[in-house]
Amino acid sequence: MEDLYTVLGVSKDAGQDEIKRAYRKRARELHPDTGGDEAAFKELTTAYEVLRNPEARANYDRYGDPRGPGGAAGDPFAGFGDLSDLINSFFGGGGGGFGGRAPGQASGSGRDAVVDVRLTLEEAAEGTTRELDVRLQQACQTCDASGVEPGSQIVRCETCNGQGVVQQVTRSVFGQMLSSTTCPRCRGTGQRIERPCPACSGEGRHPVDETITIDVPPGAADGTRLRLSGRGEVGRRGAPSGDLYVRVHVSRHEVFERDGNDLHCLVRLPMVQAALGVELDVPTLDGPERLVVPPGTQPQQVLTMRRKGMPKLSGGGARGDLYVHCEIEVPRHLDGEQTELLRRLAELRGEDKPGSNGDGRGLFDRLRGVFGA
16 A cells, blocks of 8 residues: 555645645545545545544554554554544535445435427527427326335335445455445335335336427527426436436528527629629528628628527527628620620720739739739
């Protein structure tokens, strides 16, 4: 085993307050109930038990081996109370030892349940009500959720004497260690049913197929989880129910791309309309809306339609915006008349020379201007 001071992370001249603080900090990290390493937790607690006691600490500092003088057969834990008392006082276990559960108080609470619902973008925007078929643990009607056959009764568990936990003593080089585990017979309740209910096998519940109605509020996004408190699986023998979570999936839309509460769509404009300006009917979630495209609209220019996006899930009537991305279409095939008209336009704008753009300067002139030549 490592040096006890190293295990606790303190120096050899550390005071009792420092030792206690170090133990509490490391114990929270290593306790099995929080996903820690039980072996490391026991090693940490052993180190604390030795160093918090002046006599045991002096023996350890003097001899290094806990089997040196002091206590019964050199046991540094001699005269100590149950190790579980220390653990329970620290974690509030009330006798649960490493399990962290008080005797006779097994949770038994129902599990949370998750159901999936798929929506179109329009349904997500408007909100919707859905009926879903689910299979959940429900209270047994035969025994009224008690788990007891009518006419029978609940008695104290003989295995744990009604404590809900059983204790086991193990020995190490540092002495005896007492650990507690949930009673395997009564599962921590401290009680035993003489004759379990035949309909639910003493569980007080059984799986039932049912149809539930859920309301999805406007603005739900893909991945949104809605919590329905107490609508999950019923607990054992009348214990509290879990929660029901509705996981929302929103299908991709053929026109709109969603970004938070905003929407984006693409509009293709003929070259002439982009140059002259035009009024278009643009699709929105509320139906077609009139959009004014200003003259001289450029490729990839974005026009904004305020409050035409998705409603915010928080409510209040607020909505995002709709962003219209303009794509300019250049004609691929022109007849003779159209070609002549464009050539005439190019002449009028001074764009008939290679590299010119209508401002009287050629391409290389503009480049010289950019680079200061």
